[in-house]
Amino acid sequence: MRIAQVAPLYESVPPKLYGGTERVVSWLTEELIRLGHDVTLFASGDSLTAARLVAPCKKALRLDPTCMDRLAHHVIMLDQVFSEKENFDLVHFHVDYLHFPFSRRQQIAHVTTLHGRLDLPDLQPLYRHFRDMPVISISDSQRKPLPWANWQGTIHHGLPRDSFSLGGGRGGYLAFLGRTSPEKGLDQAIEIAKRAEMPLKIAAKMGRVDADYFQTIIKPLLDHPLIEFIGEIGYPEKDVFLGNAAGLLFPINWREPFGLVMIEAMACGTPVIAYPRGSVPEVVEESVTGFVVPDLEGAVRAVKRLGEIDRRKCRQHFELYFDAERMAKDYLTIYQRLVLRKASLIAASDGALSWTNMASHHSTT
Numbered sequence: 001m002r003i004a005q006v007a008p009l010y011e012s013v014p015p016k017l018y019g020g021t022e023r024v025v026s027w028l029t030e031e032l033i034r035l036g037h038d039v040t041l042f043a044s045g046d047s048l049t050a051a052r053l054v055a056p057c058k059k060a061l062r063l064d065p066t067c068m069d070r071l072a073h074h075v076i077m078l079d080q081v082f083s084e085k086e087n088f089d090l091v092h093f094h095v096d097y098l099h100f101p102f103s104r105r106q107q108i109a110h111v112t113t114l115h116g117r118l119d120l121p122d123l124q125p126l127y128r129h130f131r132d133m134p135v136i137s138i139s140d141s142q143r144k145p146l147p148w149a150n151w152q153g154t155i156h157h158g159l160p161r162d163s164f165s166l167g168g169g170r171g172g173y174l175a176f177l178g179r180t181s182p183e184k185g186l187d188q189a190i191e192i193a194k195r196a197e198m199p200l201k202i203a204a205k206m207g208r209v210d211a212d213y214f215q216t217i218i219k220p221l222l223d224h225p226l227i228e229f230i231g232e233i234g235y236p237e238k239d240v241f242l243g244n245a246a247g248l249l250f251p252i253n254w255r256e257p258f259g260l261v262m263i264e265a266m267a268c269g270t271p272v273i274a275y276p277r278g279s280v281p282e283v284v285e286e287s288v289t290g291f292v293v294p295d296l297e298g299a300v301r302a303v304k305r306l307g308e309i310d311r312r313k314c315r316q317h318f319e320l321y322f323d324a325e326r327m328a329k330d331y332l333t334i335y336q337r338l339v340l341r342k343a344s345l346i347a348a349s350d351g352a353l354s355w356t357n358m359a360s361h362h363s364t365t
C-alpha cells in the first residue's frame with residue numbers, strides 16, 4: 001500500500017526526548033516499511049526515517065525558540081498532504097481533529113488515531129459535528145466519553161522488540177518516567193517511595209504549563225535522601241533507567257488514554273505498579289507484568305511484592321501483546337478495509353455497485 005503518516009510537528013519523529021505520539025508514529029512508520037509498504041512521513045525536518053520525508057518545518061517546534069505560531073506550520077502541512085492525495089492509497093492522521101474539515105471534502109481513504117484525552121467538554125460538539133470521520137482509539141477506555149464516534153477499532157501501542165532489553169532491576173530503586181503534570185501523580189509516587197522506604201529516581205519532563213505546579217507542589221518534596229530528580233531523558237538512557245529499576249510507579253489520577261511508559265517498562269521486564277484509571281486495566285496483567293492497586297496504601301504493599309514478578313515472563317508478555325509488528329498489522333487490517341470501502345463508494349456513485357453491497361459505515365472491529 002501507499003500510505004501517508006501525518007505526525008504532529010511539536011517533536012521530531014522519533015522525538016529526541018519526551019514525545020509519546022511522535023514515537024509511536026516512528027515505530028509504526030518503520031514497521032510498515034519493513035513489512036514492504038510505501039510510506040511517506042509528514043513530520044519536522046529533523047526527523048529520522050526510512051520513509052520519504054515531507055517536512056513543513058525545519059525542526060521540531062517545541063524546542064525551536066524562533067517558533068511563535070505552531071499552528072501555522074500545521075496548516076502548511078495539511079495543504080501539502082492534500083496536494084499529494086493522488087499519491088496515497090490511505091492517509092493516516094495523528095493530529096487530532098485538525099484536518100477534519102479538509103478530509104470531509106476530499107475523495108481519499110483516511111483514518112485518525114486519537115492519541116489524547118477525549119473527556120473535555122469542548123470536544124463533545126466537535127466530534128458530533130464530525131461524527132462521520134473514521135477514528136481509532138488507543139484503548140477501549142479512551143472511547144468512553146464519545147461512544148457514538150465512528151470508531152474503526154482499538155489498537156494498543158506497540159514498540160520494536162530491540163528498542164529495550166531485559167534488565168535485572170539491579171539498581172534497586174523505583175522509577176517514575178513521564179511529565180511533572182498533576183494528572184501523572186508524581187506527588188503520589190514520592191509518597192509511595194517514602195512509605196516503602198525505597199529510593200525513587202524521577203526522569204520527568206517539566207513543560208511550561210506545569211512550571212507553577214512543579215515549583216509549588218513537587219520541588220519541596222524532592223528534599224529527601226530517598227528522592228532523586230534526574231530530569232527529561234530519551235533513548236538509550238530510558239533502556240538503562242527502566243532496566244535497572246525494581247519497579248515503575250504509575251499512580252495516575254486521570255483517565256490515561258494509554259500510557260506508553262507502561263509497555264516500555266514491561267519490555268525491560270520491569271513490573272508496573274499503577275492505579276486502575278484509564279487504560280491501566282487493559283495494559284497491566286495482574287501479577288504477571290505488575291500490580292493494579294486502588295490507592296497509596298495498596299501501592300506501598302505492592303512495592304513489597306515486586307520480587308514475586310518474573311521479569312522474563314513480564315518481557316514475554318510484552319513481546320506477545322505490545323510489539324510493533326502486532327501494532328502495524330492491526331493498523332493494516334483497518335487500512336485495507338477503509339480502502340475497499342472508499343473504492344466501493346466511488347463505484348456506487350458511478351452506478352457500478354449497489355449500496356447493499358457496501359461495508360457497514362460504523363464497523364468497530
